Each structure stands twice: as C-alpha cells, then as structure tokens.
Amino acid sequence: MxxxxxxxxxxxxxxxxxxKGGYMxxxxxxxxxxxxxxxxxxxxxxxxxxxxxxxxxxxxLVDLSIAESLEGVATExxxxxGGYGYKIKPSSNAEWLKGRAGKFxxxxxxxxxxxxxxxxxxxxxxxxxxxxxxxxxxESGGTKKRLDQIAxxxxxxxxxxxxxxxxxxxxxxxxxxxxxxxx
Amino acid sequence: xxxxxxxxxxxxPCFDNLNPHRTYEIRCPVHGFISLNxxxxxxxxxxxxxxxxxxxxxxxxxYVYPGAMHTRFEHxxxxxxxxxxxxDAICDKSAEILRLDLAYNRDGLGRxxxxxxxxxxxxDVGHSPFSHGSEDLFPKRGHxxxxxxxxxxxxxxxxxxxxxxxxxxxxxxxGLHAEDVAALVDGSVKAKQPxxxxxxxxxxxxxxxxxxxxxxxxxAGVSYGSFDLKRIxxxxxxxxSREGHPPQLGISKGGxxxxxxxxxxxxxxxxxxxxxxxxxxxxxxLQKALKEMLPQGQFPRPVGSDLQSYLRWDDWKVLxxxxxxxxxxHGDRLKNRDHYRRVxxxxxxxxxxxxxxLEEVKDKLGKLVVxxxxxxxxxxKMGSLDIPVVxxxxxxxxxxxxxxSNAVRGLKANNQVFLYVTPEKFExxxxxxxxxTANGGH
Numbered sequence: 226m227x228x229x230x231x232x233x234x235x236x237x238x239x240x241x242x243x244x245k246g247g248y249m250x251x252x253x254x255x256x257x258x259x260x261x262x263x264x265x266x267x268x269x270x271x272x273x274x275x276x277x278x279x280x281x282x283x284x285x286l287v288d289l290s291i292a293e294s295l296e297g298v299a300t301e302x303x304x305x306x307g308g309y310g311y312k313i314k315p316s317s318n319a320e321w322l323k324g325r326a327g328k329f330x331x332x333x334x335x336x337x338x339x340x341x342x343x344x345x346x347x348x349x350x351x352x353x354x355x356x357x358x359x360x361x362x363x364e365s366g367g368t369k370k371r372l373d374q375i376a377x378x379x380x381x382x383x384x385x386x387x388x389x390x391x392x393x394x395x396x397x398x399x400x401x402x403x404x405x406x407x408x
Numbered sequence: 409x410x411x412x413x414x415x416x417x418x419x420x421p422c423f424d425n426l427n428p429h430r431t432y433e434i435r436c437p438v439h440g441f442i443s444l445n446x447x448x449x450x451x452x453x454x455x456x457x458x459x460x461x462x463x464x465x466x467x468x469x470x471y472v473y474p475g476a477m478h479t480r481f482e483h484x485x486x487x488x489x490x491x492x493x494x495x496d497a498i499c500d501k502s503a504e505i506l507r508l509d510l511a512y513n514r515d516g517l518g519r520x521x522x523x524x525x526x527x528x529x530x531x532d533v534g535h536s537p538f539s540h541g542s543e544d545l546f547p548k549r550g551h552x553x554x555x556x557x558x559x560x561x562x563x564x565x566x567x568x569x570x571x572x573x574x575x576x577x578x579x580x581x582x583g584l585h586a587e588d589v590a591a592l593v594d595g596s597v598k599a600k601q602p603x604x605x606x607x608x609x610x611x612x613x614x615x616x617x618x619x620x621x622x623x624x625x626x627x628a629g630v631s632y633g634s635f636d637l638k639r640i641x642x643x644x645x646x647x648x649s650r651e652g653h654p655p656q657l658g659i660s661k662g663g664x665x666x667x668x669x670x671x672x673x674x675x676x677x678x679x680x681x682x683x684x685x686x687x688x689x690x691x692x693x694l695q696k697a698l699k700e701m702l703p704q705g706q707f708p709r710p711v712g713s714d715l716q717s718y719l720r721w722d723d724w725k726v727l728x729x730x731x732x733x734x735x736x737x738h739g740d741r742l743k744n745r746d747h748y749r750r751v752x753x754x755x756x757x758x759x760x761x762x763x764x765x766l767e768e769v770k771d772k773l774g775k776l777v778v779x780x781x782x783x784x785x786x787x788x789k790m791g792s793l794d795i796p797v798v799x800x801x802x803x804x805x806x807x808x809x810x811x812x813s814n815a816v817r818g819l820k821a822n823n824q825v826f827l828y829v830t831p832e833k834f835e836x837x838x839x840x841x842x843x844x845t846a847n848g849g850h
Contacts, residue, residue: 274595
C-alpha cells in the first residue's frame with residue numbers, strides 16, 4: 226500500500242474510536258483533519274479551501290471511501306427530519322490500517338487527543354463555524370486581525386450565524402490560543 | 409427573474425466594435441452554441457487565455473484514444489456555459505432560499521451570475537503543459553506542499569487578466585474586481601456572500617466535472633461519459649439541509665436518475681479513460697521528460713516575473729523540445745511509443761489481502777519495478793459522491809442519492825495499484841509475477 230497515504234487512512238478509525246460513542250460524522254472527520262493539519266501542524270498534505278460549509282478538501286472523503294473499502298471503518302446512514310448524517314465507526318481491519326502507520330499515530334497521539342478533547346462535543350454546525358473562524362484567521366497571514374474583524378468576515382460567508390455568535394466562538398478559540406488574531 | 413438574467417441575450421447584435429453590448433456565439437461540439445458578451449470576449453482574447461488553445465485536456469490520452477486531442481480552451485468555455493445553466497436554474501427554482509437565507513436581491517443575482525461565469529471560465533487558466541500530466545513538477549511552497557494549478561490560475565487572474573476584467577465598460581454595472589474572481593476560484597473568505605456558488609466551480613455537482621465528462625467522452629469516442637445533463641439542469645436545487653448549516657446544492661427527487669447517471673459516468677470514465685494503464689504510463693514518461701527540460705527540473709513559481717516565464721510553457725514548447733531530443737530517454741520513449749508496460753494490477757476495489765499480495769509481488773520483482781501508480785493518487789479521483797436529494801412536495805425530506813440508488817450505494821472507491829516495468833524486462837517480470845500469483849490466487 227506504499228502509494229496510499231497511510232497516515233491519513235490510519236487516522237480515520239483512530240478519530241472515530243476516540244469520538245464520543247465510538248463514532249463520528251463526516252463533518253467531524255473533515256474539520257478534525259483540518260484542525261489537526263492547520264492548528265497542530267500534522268503533515269497530512271490536504272489542500273483545504275473555503276466553502277459556505279467551512280474548510281473542505283474532497284480528498285478527505287476519498288480517503289474515507291478507501292478506508293471503507295479496506296474495511297478500516299464502516300459508515301452507517303442516519304435519516305432524520307430535514308436532513309441526514311453519517312456514523313463512521315472502526316471496522317474489522319481498523320487495527321491493520323492503524324498498524325500501517327504506527328509510528329505516525331504514536332508521534333501525534335497527543336494532538337489526536339487534543340482535537341477530540343477540544344471539539345468532540347461540538348455539533349456539526351459548530352464545527353463548520355469553528356473551522357471557518359480558524360480558516361479566516363490563518364488566511365490573514367502576516368496581517369494580524371482583531372476578533373471583531375474576523376467575526377465580520379465569517380458572518381459574510383456564513384450569514385446564518387450572527388456576528389455576535391461568531392464573536393462568541395472566536396473568543397473561546399482565542400482563549401485557547403488557537404487563533405493568531407488579537408482580542 | 410430569469411427574464412432579467414437572460415436579458416443580454418435579447419439585445420440585437422451590433423457590428424460596431426465599440427459597442428460594449430455586442431454578443432458572440434461560439435460553436436461547441438458538446439453544447440451547441442455558447443454565448444459570450446463583449447466583456448468575456450475581451451478576457452478570452454488575452455494571451456494568457458489563448459494559451460489554453462495550446463494545452464491539451466488529456467495529455468497523451470490520444471495515444472490510446474486518438475480523438476482525444478481537445479484542449480483546455482474549449483473545456484473552459486464549456487464550464488462557463490454549464491455553470492450558467494446551473495446558476496439560472498437555481499435562481500429560478502430556489503429563489504426563496506436565495507432571497508431569505510442568502511439575502512440575495514435581483515441586482516445581487518445579476519452581479520454574481522457574471523462573477524460565476526468568469527470564475528468558471530478562468531478556473532483552469534493556470535494549467536501547465538499537458539494539463540494534469542505535468543503537475544507533479546510544480547515547485548514546493550513551504551511545508552513540503554506543492555503549488556497546484558489553481559494557484560497559477562488565481563495568480564494569472566490577479567495579474568495578467570486584471571485589466572481585462574476590471575476595465576471593461578460593462579463593469580460599470582457590476583463593480584467586479586479580479587480579486588473577486590480569484591477568491592471564488594481559490595476558496596478565500598474574500599469571496600464573501602458568493603462563496604455559496606463555489607460548489608458550481610469546484611464541488612460535488614460542479615460544472616467542471618459535468619463538462620469534462622461529456623467532452624472527454626465525446627472526443628475520446630467512448631459513450632461512458634454520457635449522462636442526462638438536461639435533466640440535471642431542470643432538477644438542480646439549493647436545498648435547506650440541517651439546522652445551523654448553510655443551504656447546499658442538490659437535486660430534486662425527480663432528477664435522481666440523472667444524478668445517478670452522472671456518478672456512473674464518472675466511474676466509467678475513470679476506469680476506462682483517466683486511469684487507463686497505457687494513458688497512465690505516458691504520464692510517467694511525460695513527467696520524466698519534462699524534468700529534463702525544465703530549469704531545476706520544475707516549473708517556475710506563480711509569482712512576479714516567474715509567472716511570465718511559466719506562461720511561456722505550453723504543449724507547443726514541450727513538443728518542440730522533444731522533437732529536438734531534449735526530453736532524454738523518456739522523450740525518446742514518447743516519440744517512439746515505447747512506453748512502460750503494466751505487469752501487475754490489484755483489483756479496482758482492493759482489500760487488505762490484495763495489498764498483502766501486492767507487497768509480495770513487489771518483493772519478488774525488486775528493482776524491475778520502475779513505477780507504481782495508485783488510483784487513490786490519480787488526478788481524477790474516485791471518492792464518495794453522495795448528492796443530496798430533496799422532495800419538492802416536502803422539502804423537509806432530504807436524503808442522499810445513495811438512499812435511492814442501489815448502483816451508487818454499491819459503488820466503492822477505486823484504490824487500484826499498477827506496477828510498471830520497462831518493455832525490455834516485461835517477459836521476465838511477468839514470469840516472476842506468475843510465480844507469486846500462482847500461490848497467492850490473485
């Protein structure tokens with residue numbers, strides 16, 4: 226399996242197993258990968274860009290599909306009024322998949338713990354918001370923005386969140402030293 | 409609303425070159441006629457865009473499918489056309505969602521229609537010679553990540569095409585900046601409200617994919633890429649999904665078979681054309697030959713004067729260098745059609761057992777293996793594509809396409825791996841593979 230990014234595949238069952246209830250949704254997977262790469266610096270080599278639903282790279286879903294094909298994880302569909310979601314759980318070959326990237330997983334074990342501890346209780350809508358706030362913060366590059374400026378920019382791409390609501394989440398992220406922006 | 413959006417099409421053609429309202433039509437083998445306004449015509453006329461006439465869409469695919477000689481130029485026009493059809497259909501069928509959830513009014517929709525057209529037209533303007541075939545030669549930009557063709561597209565939009573976008577008389581009605589177009593292509597927060605439309609440029613149901621599947625299938629002379637575009641256009645919707653989430657693009661229930669045909673077209677084109685064993689072999693030779701030709705073995709960066717140097721690289725230049733023997737031994741292989749041979753492949757959906765067998769084969773072949781190519785690393789990847797489907801009579805009923813379609817539900821990601829050897833060593837390599845597989849039962 227030399228030509229497949231083993232570390233990325235191995236992360237999927239690990240994140241699912243450590244999530245509340247032993248499963249996670251697709252949004253959670255996408256945003257965990259984003260936060261691990263951008264905030265914690267894991268060398269995942271995804272190319273996240275911004276959509277109205279936050280930072281996204283279709284390669285994360287490609288990796289999910291491959292992890293499913295290899296039976297490292299299994300995904301169940303959940304229908305409810307007004308929408309649907311997915312439950313991603315470790316499957317029969319999860320240990321084998323993890324074993325292919327054992328060193329990587331040990332090296333970044335604390336970072337994996339961090340993302341689950343910080344964001345494991347967030348809803349998918351909150352994760353989209355948090356991902357977007359971090360994206361906007363990082364996109365500012367060398368120009369340090371204030372939190373209220375970030376909140377305004379985020380509101381413009383996610384108008385279903387008020388500026389006050391965005392600011393509230395931005396402050397939480399800032400308090401946890403996740404943002405570069407100044408209060 | 410649609411009358412307003414289409415209003416430019418009703419203007420009488422005028423042959424005064426100074427008339428900014430002049431319109432044009434270009435024949436397209438896939439879509440019939442593609443309409444342009446004078447503003448778009450000006451952008452298309454720029455050398456940076458005309459360069460796309462000299463960049464083939466599918467690299468050396470014509471060595472397998474001789475008709476596949478088409479270029480990024482006609483594809484870019486096609487993407488703009490399809491994006492517009494989708495945009496207009498969504499404005500028509502999902503007007504309430506656009507108005508209430510995204511605060512659009514008529515002027516806003518008119519402005520963003522033009523913005524989406526430019527983003528669709530220019531999203532590929534930064535492609536390197538032979539398109540995806542040479543992208544592994546983009547330089548790195550820190551953190552070990554390579555530039556991608558989108559980075560070049562946005563750099564060109566912001567520099568070479570800025571004046572053509574910003575200074576046309578028609579822009580007095582829109583106030584567009586080159587940065588607005590680049591932000592939508594690039595996925596930047598600077599895109600603001602129009603970021604919603606980014607899914608039309610690069611997403612699950614984007615105009616790019618819809619055009620390239622139809623166009624590549626047409627030129628390659630295969631039927632695999634066909635799907636019901638007209639039905640997708642009539643059934644595409646903005647869908648309110650879950651609480652706290654923005655609207656997303658999807659399809660109404662009546663169109664799920666058309667969406668299914670899109671997913672299947674992608675599957676067939678991937679297995680039969682994009683990841684064809686010989687086509688992939690030519691990508692290997694192209695990259696190695698180009699590495700011989702490029703200064704420091706890589707393309708110039710998409711910044712400053714380096715961007716000017718980059719724009720001088722197109723298929724013509726590469727073919728000229730190849731003809732002059734500057735491609736090294738791999739250039740000779742391209743010229744003489746003496747490509748690497750695939751000696752071993754895992755199944756389309758490879759399992760743990762298949763990868764264990766692959767390792768055994770690789771151990772047996774040792775240095776005979778000159779290249780390994782994985783579908784998971786291909787430029788046209790085959791991952792999950794689960795389009796939301798809404799019931800028009802009960803908009804609370806939103807389900808993924810896989811809930812309706814058995815075929816989509818059963819479609820798994822292609823993670824096939826090919827091993828290549830030189831033609832000179834093929835027979836000996838094949839016998840070694842047979843020794844392993846006779847025991848392994850592949």
